Amino acid sequence: MPEIIVQLEDVAVFQTENLILNHINLEVKKGDFVYIIGKTGSGKSSFMKTLYGDLPLKQGKGSVVDFNLATLQEKNIPFLRRKLGIVFQDFKLLPDRNINNNLRFVLKATGWTDHEKMNTKIEEVLEKVGMKTKGFKFPHELSGGEQQRVAIARALLNDPELILADEPTGNLDPQTSVEVMKVLQEINQSGRTIIMATHDYALILKYPHKTLKCDGSKIFEVIQKAM
Numbered sequence: 001m002p003e004i005i006v007q008l009e010d011v012a013v014f015q016t017e018n019l020i021l022n023h024i025n026l027e028v029k030k031g032d033f034v035y036i037i038g039k040t041g042s043g044k045s046s047f048m049k050t051l052y053g054d055l056p057l058k059q060g061k062g063s064v065v066d067f068n069l070a071t072l073q074e075k076n077i078p079f080l081r082r083k084l085g086i087v088f089q090d091f092k093l094l095p096d097r098n099i100n101n102n103l104r105f106v107l108k109a110t111g112w113t114d115h116e117k118m119n120t121k122i123e124e125v126l127e128k129v130g131m132k133t134k135g136f137k138f139p140h141e142l143s144g145g146e147q148q149r150v151a152i153a154r155a156l157l158n159d160p161e162l163i164l165a166d167e168p169t170g171n172l173d174p175q176t177s178v179e180v181m182k183v184l185q186e187i188n189q190s191g192r193t194i195i196m197a198t199h200d201y202a203l204i205l206k207y208p209h210k211t212l213k214c215d216g217s218k219i220f221e222v223i224q225k226a227m
């Protein structure tokens with residue numbers, strides 16, 4: 001039986017007291033790639049935030065990488081996050097240190113201490129995203145696409161069971177978007193599960209996967225012709 005990475009049963013998503021999405025039922029299995037689409041304000045980011053524990057699950061049943069979202073306590077959120085890799089539209093690299101040190105910072109913050117092991121891991125993730133030779137550069141010395149590849153490398157540091165990417169190509173031109181998307185495809189083909197919120201229909205057509213649309217406070221699966 002395939003491993004279930006995300007399971008939601010009749011879940012509602014709220015921003016403070018406002019109901020954003022309702023009656024969400026979803027099962028994501030190990031190795032799946034799932035897109036979340038929908039117009040601005042339809043709830044894509046709120047949905048992703050619920051999955052990584054940034055918004056509390058107040059209604060329905062939900063589990064993400066074996067964490068029960070309904071009973072998740074604040075103090076346990078860092079443990080959930082360690083099993084996730086999160087990628088944002090705006091990269092969120094630390095501007096005051098080079099790429100190697102950006103990655104080392106995350107490793108140290110998540111309990112790594114052995115210098116050799118940290119160096120090996122940093123090299124390994126940078127190699128996966130084609131950035132092995134750029135570790136000495138500062139974020140401002142990289143293009144947007146390169147910064148996003150580093151952000152993906154950072155998301156891979158703790159071998160996450162699930163990658164949540166919220167508009168990862170939102171700040172990139174079409175060609176660079178395809179390059180970043182190729183990296184995500186390779187990561188998915190190596191067996192990792194990815195949920196990606198996006199506005200970019202061209203990418204969905206080029207790399208078709210299961211697609212869920214947020215619309216009118218519902219999430220439903222769409223087939224490509226109907227998008």
Ligand SMILES: Nc1ncnc2c1ncn2[C@@H]1O[C@H](COP(=O)(O)OP(=O)(O)OP(=O)(O)O)[C@@H](O)[C@H]1O
Pocket residue numbers: 015016020038039040041042043044045046047214
């Ligand atoms: N921090 C917040 N507090 C209150 N309401 C919020 C907050 N963040 C978002 N919302 C509201 O929740 C709704 C869904 O927003 P969300 O950011 O999830 O949409 P989205 O589909 O990701 O939009 P976009 O494509 O523009 O990123 C919107 O009506 C928005 O105004």
